[in-house]
Amino acid sequence: MLFGKTILVTGVASGIGARTAELASQMGADVIGIDVREPTNGNAAFIRGDLSTPSGVAEIVARLPQRLDALANVAGLSGNTGVVSTLAVNFYGLRALSEAMAPRLREGGAIVNVASIAGYGWRANLERAKILTGIEGFPDVSAVAAEHGLRDEEGYPLSKELLLLWTMRAAHDPLFKARGIRVNAVSPGPVETPILKQFRAVLGDARVDSDITRVGRAGTAADIAPAVLFLCSDGARWINGANLAADGGLEASINAEVLGF
Numbered sequence: 001m002l003f004g005k006t007i008l009v010t011g012v013a014s015g016i017g018a019r020t021a022e023l024a025s026q027m028g029a030d031v032i033g034i035d036v037r038e039p040t041n042g043n044a045a046f047i048r049g050d051l052s053t054p055s056g057v058a059e060i061v062a063r064l065p066q067r068l069d070a071l072a073n074v075a076g077l078s079g080n081t082g083v084v085s086t087l088a089v090n091f092y093g094l095r096a097l098s099e100a101m102a103p104r105l106r107e108g109g110a111i112v113n114v115a116s117i118a119g120y121g122w123r124a125n126l127e128r129a130k131i132l133t134g135i136e137g138f139p140d141v142s143a144v145a146a147e148h149g150l151r152d153e154e155g156y157p158l159s160k161e162l163l164l165l166w167t168m169r170a171a172h173d174p175l176f177k178a179r180g181i182r183v184n185a186v187s188p189g190p191v192e193t194p195i196l197k198q199f200r201a202v203l204g205d206a207r208v209d210s211d212i213t214r215v216g217r218a219g220t221a222a223d224i225a226p227a228v229l230f231l232c233s234d235g236a237r238w239i240n241g242a243n244l245a246a247d248g249g250l251e252a253s254i255n256a257e258v259l260g261f
């Protein structure tokens with residue numbers, strides 16, 4: 001389903017992005033990887049770039065080809081560097097890259113955003129998410145954080161709440177919809193990658209361990225990559241604006257508790 005396709009994968013130097021790029025290559029895709037760090041494996045053509053600033057995104061875009069089939073937005077920060085950098089990379093930078101690349105994605109192409117179970121609260125915090133996703137372009141994130149009183153400790157879940165809401169908005173945004181570009185999300189639960197240690201520091205061991213206990217084990221990058229690539233493929237051609245939980249049943253378990261069934 002990916003043979004001959006050109007797929008752009010951000011966050012390619014580690015964890016889920018690295019495995020997604022590797023699997024896409026194995027499935028016959030041409031992969032272009034982006035990361036702020038150099039990858040140690042050489043599966044993808046690599047562009048070093050920083051998604052945390054408007055100029056960083058512009059530099060990446062200037063080096064990308066004119067035609068792509070899919071964009072997998074995997075790069076992310078854990079929140080341990082504060083709300084400003086976390087919102088910049090996990091949401092505003094990701095969105096700026098996606099919007100800049102929309103005209104170069106082929107008709108019927110795909111964008112897949114790696115969100116998280118941590119974004120579960122988007123409905124409960126909908127008004128805030130509407131305002132923050134309604135800010136156009138790549139704003140001065142420090143000013144946004146100051147104006148809205150955003151706290152460092154809420155940076156990670158907030159970034160994923162915004163990403164989940166924007167995924168649904170983007171699915172109906174003419175920029176993507178007019179050319180049949182699908183925009184979907186994959187939401188992992190805890191996954192054994194370097195970021196998990198940082199989550200333990202940010203969220204506490206108890207929260208992470210409780211999530212792992214609910215589903216029996218942590219995920220691996222190899223559990224998430226096929227879900228991302230399915231949504232990149234034409235096999236998902238009628239799936240748009242969806243959030244695919246890749247979490248061993250964690251969201252179902254939390255739903256049962258929160259909704260009482």
Ligand SMILES: NC(=O)c1ccc[n+]([C@@H]2O[C@H](COP(=O)([O-])OP(=O)(O)OC[C@H]3O[C@@H](n4cnc5c(N)ncnc54)[C@H](O)[C@@H]3O)[C@@H](O)[C@H]2O)c1
Binds near residue numbers: 012193196
């Ligand atoms: N591992 C988990 O438990 C888990 C759970 C839910 C969601 N996620 C999400 O999955 C995605 C991938 O995480 P991972 O587990 O592979 O973590 P990881 O830390 O292994 O990989 C993240 C990658 O993003 C890159 N990156 C960070 N800032 C960047 C920037 N400014 N510009 C370009 N690249 C940048 C890093 O260099 C790194 O290679 C993230 O969006 C994360 O929020 C992870």
